[in-house]
Amino acid sequence: RKEVEQDPGPFNVPEGATVAFNCTYSNSASQSFFWYRQDCRKEPKLLMSVYSSGNEDGRFTAQLNRASQYISLLIRDSKLSDSATYLCVVNEGAGNMLTFGGGTRLMVKP
Amino acid sequence: GAVVSQHPSWVICKSGTSVKIECRSLDFQATTMFWYRQFPKQSLMLMATSNEGSKATYEQGVEKDKFLINHASLTLSTLTVTSAHPEDSSFYICSPFGGGYGYTFGSGTRLTVV
Numbered sequence A: 001r002k003e004v005e006q007d008p009g010p011f012n013v014p015e016g017a018t019v020a021f022n023c024t025y026s027n028s029a030s031q032s033f034f035w036y037r038q039d040c041r042k043e044p045k046l047l048m049s050v051y052s053s054g055n056e057d058g059r060f061t062a063q064l065n066r067a068s069q070y071i072s073l074l075i076r077d078s079k080l081s082d083s084a085t086y087l088c089v090v091n092e093g094a095g096n097m098l099t100f101g102g103g104t105r106l107m108v109k110p
Numbered sequence B: 001g002a003v004v005s006q007h008p009s010w011v012i013c014k015s016g017t018s019v020k021i022e023c024r025s026l027d028f029q030a031t032t033m034f035w036y037r038q039f040p041k042q043s044l045m046l047m048a049t050s051n052e053g054s055k056a057t058y059e060q061g062v063e064k065d066k067f068l069i070n071h072a073s074l075t076l077s078t079l080t081v082t083s084a085h086p087e088d089s090s091f092y093i094c095s096p097f098g099g100g101y102g103y104t105f106g107s108g109t110r111l112t113v114v
Helices: none
Strands: A004-006 A011-014 A019-025 A032-038 A045-050 A055-057 A060-065 A070-075 A084-091 A098-100 A104-109 B004-007 B010-013 B019-025 B032-038 B045-051 B067-073 B076-081 B090-097 B109-113
Touching: A004 A084, A011 A019, A019 A084, A019 A104, A032 A060, A032 A070, A045 A055, A045 A060, A070 A084, A098 B045, B004 B090, B010 B019, B019 B090, B019 B109, B032 B067, B032 B076, B045 B067, B076 B090
Parallel strands: A011 A104, B010 B109
Antiparallel strands: A004 A019, A019 A070, A032 A045, A032 A084, A055 A060, A060 A070, A084 A098, A084 A104, B004 B019, B019 B076, B032 B045, B032 B090, B067 B076, B090 B109
16 A cells, blocks of 8 residues: 555646645654645655645645545646646655655646 | 755666766755655655765665665765666656755756666
8 A cells, every 4th residue: 555645647627727636645643744746857846835724825725634644735726837746745754754645647738 | 045966967878887876965964865766657766865974774675785875974975876777767866854944856867777
């Protein structure tokens, strides 16, 4: 069983659409949570951290449900430039190591 | 802040040769260095963790004698792929941690072994 699971997609959406990604993690002792964005053949870049109370950054909203071990990312008003792979990432607390989900590919079309 | 330099960006080498990848934290000190690899259409998989001045800790299934990691200073770590084979072709990414910047990533090295 994968430690961090995501739907690989791809999600094909038109510009302006709202799209949501989900992620589940298996280690209940996990301490911190992130969404990263990775463009093709590039390194991952931090999109946002995810807090228990939920947090928003412009068009992006992240939520965490510790009881269900579930993380979500909502993107509103999708732009062409949002096309990328979104990685759900968990710090399980041991030695600051990050565990990456398999990623969800988003393609925003005109 | 948090500038990371990883070189080379890409390299093609012949089977059986060795390749060295460098990762530098230019404006902070990385107490820990994580090395990842990413195969096509897969996510990043942690290969090893090293702390400055100590031997690296390798993840299960990663051969320590094949992937040599040196973390001799707080600003430089190297990964050497020894006796490379086509199955080692992958995207290798370093991730320096420390200096109050949290998780940072190098720009990655695309290795192709022919």
